[in-house]
Amino acid sequence: MAERERKPDGNDGVAAGQRLGDRAYTRILETLFERKIPAGAFLSQGDLVKMLQIPVAPLRDALKLLEAEGIVIIHSRSGIQFVKPGFELTRSTYQFRSILERAATGVYAQTAEEAELAELERQHLSTIEEIERTGLTDHVRADLEELETLLHHSIIASLNNPLIESSYKRLHNYVRLIRLDRKVTVPLVLQSLREHMQVILACKARDPEAAAAAMQAHLASALQRGLGLYYGY
Secondary structure (H helix, E strand, C coil): CCCCCCCCCHHHHHHHHHHHHHHHHHHHHHHHHCCCCCCCCEECHHHHHHHHCCCHHHHHHHHHHHHHCCCEEEECCCEEEECCCCHHHHHHHHHHHHHHHHHHHHHHHHHCCHHHHHHHHHHHHHHHHHHHHHCCCHHHHHHHHHHHHHHHHHHHHCCCCHHHHHHHHHHHHHHHHHHCCCCCCHHHHHHHHHHHHHHHHHHHCCCHHHHHHHHHHHHHHHHHHHHHHHHCC
16 A cells, blocks of 8 residues: 655644744845845845745744844834944843853853864955955955954853854844944954964963953953944044
8 A cells, every 4th residue: 555645733833833933034134144135124024025035934933033032123014124333232241241252252262172173264264365465356355255254153062052153143243233334454353363372372371261252352452443333443
């Protein structure tokens, strides 16, 4: 007798809906960070369905999550407002990052594999050399985002704490949102990469206090670069 085709049960339907919602969430963020949706934009649900080619139900699920994370504000009967970061969000984001990453960097300095640190150093030095030679090409800009994510996320991962990693994912979205309006110049990028190098070298020396101090200094400088948007420098 042929085996009967198994129909999805209620749990399968819920899981499929969650996957679609996750995809919608990722798609909205990608579109925002690609500047296809301007920060501060006010769009209708219909606008987003057409723009992103996302069905209504998963779009709504994604928007509820993004509202909980502070990325959008849903105005009933009028539309969805994408948050434009200001002084307070910038200050709060970097203050929270400093609390988490200073402690995590001390741990990372003691636990990171030698090969991992050596590869981080190699990639940073290679990118610095390329920027000094060619400037900020599209290839370099892609490398910069990858290096930023690689270093900071590796440091947070050293804590092996799912709750912190979940909070840090949200913080990372805020950082990317803040950077959308930031002027990117060769001197500013080189300054940031050299700050990274100070963190990496202190970790290679297995000096947790120096590594934590270097990370604190890096994030303080990053905050000043972010606040430059609002103070005009």
